[in-house]
Amino acid sequence: MFAFSSSSTKHLQFLLSSVCLLSSTTAFTPPSSPTRRLTTSLNMSAKQIVIIGSGIQGTSVAYHLHKSSSLPPDSTITLLEAKEPASAASGKGGGFMARSWGSGPTVGLHELSFDLYQELCEELQVESYRKLPVLSVLPGFGTKSTSKTSVKAPLIPSWLDGSVGRISPLGMGDDTAQVTPKEFVDKMLECMTQADKGVKLILGTCTGIECRQESDGSKSITGVQYQTKDSKTEHSLPASDIIVSAGPWSCQAQEWFDNAVSLPMEGVKSTSIVWKPPLDPKGNPINVDATALFCGEDDRFGTHLEVYPRPDGTIYICGIGGSDYISTSQLQSCAFLEECPPREDRANAATKAFTTMSNTYKEKGELMTIQACMRPCPPDALPYMGTVPGYNGAFINAGHNCWGIAWAPGCGKVMAELVLEGKCKCLDLRPFDPARFTMSGGRGGRGRKKGSLNVGEQW
Incomplete structure (x- = not known):
């Protein structure tokens, strides 16, 4: 499993000390923002918003709610987290983004989010964000072959010095970028949870919701039930609005809402690895060129590597094959929520595939981390975003x-608009309707695409 560094642990301790860790229903009223008072009608009722999950999605929703001038004065925003912020895929994912790789209904999500990342990372001083070129690299099958290429030499990283096949560009760095997601989550939380910012974090597991029956037959949210990690005692948290944003485990909400919505979900549990920077003869880290790679299927190792050099000199690698598929029923029982063990055999396969491509890492590299996480896949490969x-x-x-x-x-922005204004102004959410599978649905894809082109691990 991934081990937190001492600096990561200290940062988490800082975050937790900056928020209200509650095991009861103590009321919390933040100071009102002068800006919000000027831009919000005074007759709007304060909201008690609860977000279930503090990964990058849930935290982004909280951040955009917190920033919105439409948030009524004296409102509260609570993140209810089962383990710790960014403890699952948001702490172990690669962080690659591409503005023009969307297709159909996802085009707007790609474009909006890519532009917002640049703005927010500057605002939050996120050090790991940068634009970078991306290459497609085919396996070499035993021969060093960088001659079959349509790529200018400066784009080919110096560490790609082993056996490779044809190389071609996928992105020149104008619309492709990366961020270390854990840092982005931490920076959003740090910004929101300063002493007077009105956001709180509760470490606990949601067990159900509370609601009030209305005369028109609908139900209105009144609270969230949860248990803390050190107690099985049920607690109740008042809520006017809840946003379920708990990754693959969000399918538990189907039961909370008495099957008013069907949320079929498959968890794809995949292993990833992180390499330390190689050292020169004097023991100093070698500069790691900032070019990402999407590698072709390599039948020798069963891999389809995605290689992301990071600004700190490490290299993150996923797409290493052998993913395990976790059913909806397993996810509803919280499978792999507390522990998500990696597969050593796939880490070994990825190491062999990568060091075949890179003599530098074969001779001087050192594997730093082996870890695993799950990505959440609805049957049509589109997200659930909307109302219940x-x-x-x-x-x-x-x-x-x-x-x-x-x-x-982008998801944070559009969900904040939906919660506070009743509609989304910047994106059409109809293709992502959470109720689309309540009767029937079809199967889409599991992997990463550039438009309609498969460029990542699919199975």
């Missing part, structure tokens, strides 16, 4: 497949 039918104040934001990190800022 028959419930007032109930929303789903989950199932974003392999693009959950890349789409996070």
Whole structure:
């Protein structure tokens, strides 16, 4: 399993010390923002918003709610997290994004989120964000072959010095970028949870919802039930609105809402690895060129590598094959929520595939981390984003497949609009209706695409 560094642990401790960790229903009223008072009608009722899940999606929703001038004065925003912020895919994902790789209904999510990332990472001083070129690299099958290429030499990283086949560009760095998602989550939380910012975090597991029956037959959200990690005692948290944003485990909400919405979900549990920077003869880290790679299927190792050099000199690798598929019923029972063990055999296969491509890492590299996480896949590979039918104040934001990190800022913005204004102004959410499978549905894809072109691990 991934081990937190001492600096990561200290940062988490700082975050937790900056928020209200509650095991009861103590009321919390934040100071009102002068800006909000000027731009919000004074007769609007304060909201008690609860977001279930503090990964990059849930935290982004909280951040955009917090920033919105439409948030009524004296409102509260609570993140209810079962483990710790960014403990699952948001802490172990690659963080790649591409503005022009969307297709059909996802085009807007790609474009909106890519633009917001650049804006927010500057605003939050996120050090790991940068634009970078992306290459398609085919396996070499035993021969060093970088001559079959349509790529200018400066784009080919110096560490790609082993056996490779044809190389071609997928992105020149104008519309492709990366971020380390854990840092982005931490920076959003740090910004929101300063002493007077009105956001709180509760470490606990949601066990159900509370609602009020209305005369028109609908139900209105009144609270969330949860248990803390150190107690099985049920607690109740008042809520006017809830947003379920708990990744693959969001399918538990189907029971909370008495099957008013069907949320079929498959968890794709995949292993990834992280390499330390190689050292020169004097023991100093070698500069790692910032070019990402999408590698072709390599039948020798069963891999389809995605290689992401990071600004700190490490290299993150996923697409290593052998993923396990976790059913909806297993996810509803919280499978792999507490622990998500990696597969050592796939880490070994990825190591062999990567060091075949890179003599530098074969001779000087050192594997630093072996880890695993799950991406949430609805049957049609589109996210669930919208309202729960028959419930007032109930929303789903989950199932974003392999693009959950890349789409996070855009999803946060559109969900904040939906919660506060009753409609989304910047994106058409109809294709993502959470109720679309309540009767029937079809199967889409599991992997990463550039438009309609498969460029990542599919199975």
